[in-house]
Amino acid sequence: MRFCSACGREVERRIPPDDDRERFVCAHCDTVHYQNPKIVVGCLPVWEDRVLLCRRAIAPRAGFWTLPAGFMENSETTLDGARRETWEEARARTEGEELYTLFDLPHISQVYMFYRAQLSEAEYAAGPESTEVALFLEQDIPWEDLAFPVVSATLEHFFADRRAGNYPFRARTLRPEDWARLRR
Numbered sequence: 001m002r003f004c005s006a007c008g009r010e011v012e013r014r015i016p017p018d019d020d021r022e023r024f025v026c027a028h029c030d031t032v033h034y035q036n037p038k039i040v041v042g043c044l045p046v047w048e049d050r051v052l053l054c055r056r057a058i059a060p061r062a063g064f065w066t067l068p069a070g071f072m073e074n075s076e077t078t079l080d081g082a083r084r085e086t087w088e089e090a091r092a093r094t095e096g097e098e099l100y101t102l103f104d105l106p107h108i109s110q111v112y113m114f115y116r117a118q119l120s121e122a123e124y125a126a127g128p129e130s131t132e133v134a135l136f137l138e139q140d141i142p143w144e145d146l147a148f149p150v151v152s153a154t155l156e157h158f159f160a161d162r163r164a165g166n167y168p169f170r171a172r173t174l175r176p177e178d179w180a181r182l183r184r
């Protein structure tokens with residue numbers, strides 16, 4: 001951030017009174033511009049024994065496969081956002097959603113939340129951010145070509161939980177050093 005969104009003057013980095021960390025502060029109008037983590041919401045859509053993946057048309061990780069997910073918008077719930085992203089990226093509708101995985105990514109100040117969901121019908125298509133959308137059996141998952149560690153981790157939990165017969169909610173912190181232990 002370089003300029004104050006309240007008055008247009010340049011901002012500076014300093015610790016405001018009674019605060020404990022540096023913020024962008026406007027020396028002209030004294031506005032403190034707080035920056036907080038972003039929330040990414042998405043779905044793990046399931047149809048019979050297959051899961052729905054999207055091939056990304058856009059950076060980052062264009063060409064790699066992902067679960068439909070994206071940044072939460074203001075004034076929506078996490079579930080609204082997960083459904084919206086599933087529609088935007090995969091032109092698919094879901095039902096029976098249950099919050100399934102939550103990942104803290106402190107190194108990039110993001111929180112990911114995935115809902116496990118049933119596809120309402122076996123209808124899907126590539127939205128503008130995808131080049132391809134498809135249902136995958138476990139043995140056909142393109143593990144080497146998954147876009148993000150949160151996707152690998154969610155799919156690994158899902159297939160293990162399916163074998164065990166129940167799907168407990170999972171909350172994990174993923175740091176860069178954990179990524180090598182995932183399958184991609």
Ligand SMILES: [Zn+2]
Nearest residue numbers: 004007026029
């Ligand atoms: Zn200002």
